Amino acid sequence: MARNPIILLIGLTLASVHLAEAQQPGRIFRIGFLDPSTASGMAVLVDAFRQELSKLGWVEGKNIALEYRFGEGKANEHFKELAAELVQIKVDVIVARGTIGALTAKEATSTIPIVMLGVGDPVEAGLIKSLAQPSGNITGLISLSPELITKRVELLKEVVPRLALMGVLIIGGRGSVGTERQIKELEPAAQFLRVKLVYLEAKGEPKSLENAFETAKRQRVDAFTPISRPFAFAERKPIVELAAKHRLPAIYSTREYVDEGGLMSYGTDARDQYSRAAYFVDKILKGTKPADLPVEQPTKFEFIINLRAAKQIGLTIPPNVLARADKVIK
Numbered sequence: 001m002a003r004n005p006i007i008l009l010i011g012l013t014l015a016s017v018h019l020a021e022a023q024q025p026g027r028i029f030r031i032g033f034l035d036p037s038t039a040s041g042m043a044v045l046v047d048a049f050r051q052e053l054s055k056l057g058w059v060e061g062k063n064i065a066l067e068y069r070f071g072e073g074k075a076n077e078h079f080k081e082l083a084a085e086l087v088q089i090k091v092d093v094i095v096a097r098g099t100i101g102a103l104t105a106k107e108a109t110s111t112i113p114i115v116m117l118g119v120g121d122p123v124e125a126g127l128i129k130s131l132a133q134p135s136g137n138i139t140g141l142i143s144l145s146p147e148l149i150t151k152r153v154e155l156l157k158e159v160v161p162r163l164a165l166m167g168v169l170i171i172g173g174r175g176s177v178g179t180e181r182q183i184k185e186l187e188p189a190a191q192f193l194r195v196k197l198v199y200l201e202a203k204g205e206p207k208s209l210e211n212a213f214e215t216a217k218r219q220r221v222d223a224f225t226p227i228s229r230p231f232a233f234a235e236r237k238p239i240v241e242l243a244a245k246h247r248l249p250a251i252y253s254t255r256e257y258v259d260e261g262g263l264m265s266y267g268t269d270a271r272d273q274y275s276r277a278a279y280f281v282d283k284i285l286k287g288t289k290p291a292d293l294p295v296e297q298p299t300k301f302e303f304i305i306n307l308r309a310a311k312q313i314g315l316t317i318p319p320n321v322l323a324r325a326d327k328v329i330k
Helices: 005-023 038-056 076-088 098-108 144-158 177-192 207-218 230-234 238-247 253-257 270-285 308-313
Strands: 029-035 063-068 093-097 112-118 137-140 165-171 196-202 223-228 264-266 300-304 327-329
Touching: 005 308, 029 038, 029 076, 029 098, 038 063, 038 230, 038 270, 063 076, 093 098, 093 253, 093 270, 098 112, 098 137, 098 177, 098 230, 112 270, 137 270, 144 177, 144 223, 144 264, 165 177, 165 207, 165 230, 196 207, 196 270, 196 300, 207 238, 230 238, 238 253, 253 264, 253 300, 308 327
Parallel strands: 029 063, 029 093, 093 112, 112 137, 165 196, 165 223, 300 327
Antiparallel strands: 264 300
């Protein structure tokens, strides 16, 4: 069937308008960055995002402006206000971190494009219809955190053969879709390995974290892992320091914990994900609709071991585990 020339002309005209808008000199596009955790805790990942944008030709002050809104771990109502601010100032795209970030952004707008990051299952959370065809105004990257937590427990059991009681550190409280999904994956894995779980809940503040580790000490927890959440990532330095203080072996979701002195990490490359987020932003600013950009799954996974941290707590890493590591810090 021949195409209607009028419809074709309209389509070409609209495409030209989008391209012209993206290329018009002097225009500064506004990118909103919505994150429930802290600015200081996220600096290393935000920097990876900014660097990749620069490689793609987007320079702050020249053709883009970044509008940061960090929840700082405060109440949900405050976070919703931050999302509303981004909508009010009419940003051109919102980069939203975590399930809570993406859901809050979606609630705030159905028209501004949203690039999500670190979401475990966006379909289950009601953010998109499918990975291949997200529909609506949301696309981005998923984290696979729930599926990877099983592997972390297995690795921890290999490194700590006596592991019978494992702490599960939850920062920011239970109840979120992402947290409950990770727990759902974790519990049968622990049961299979004959490991009992102790849930250690804390707020993102020093005293609350210290209390959680004191609870772990009282209950004689053998090792622990934090639930992968923006709140935990932002507090990775005090978490790692308290683990060393209490001589507790731990495995984390990303290498940034190990960079702070943590024992081990297994998971996706967080910096790579933030770099890829820049690719989505680039496409959207040049006129591509979020619905036409399939959601990406992580392709880079890494297992890192810190032998200095192991020595500090008197732990010997088995040779067969060391052989499987992508990187060993000596």
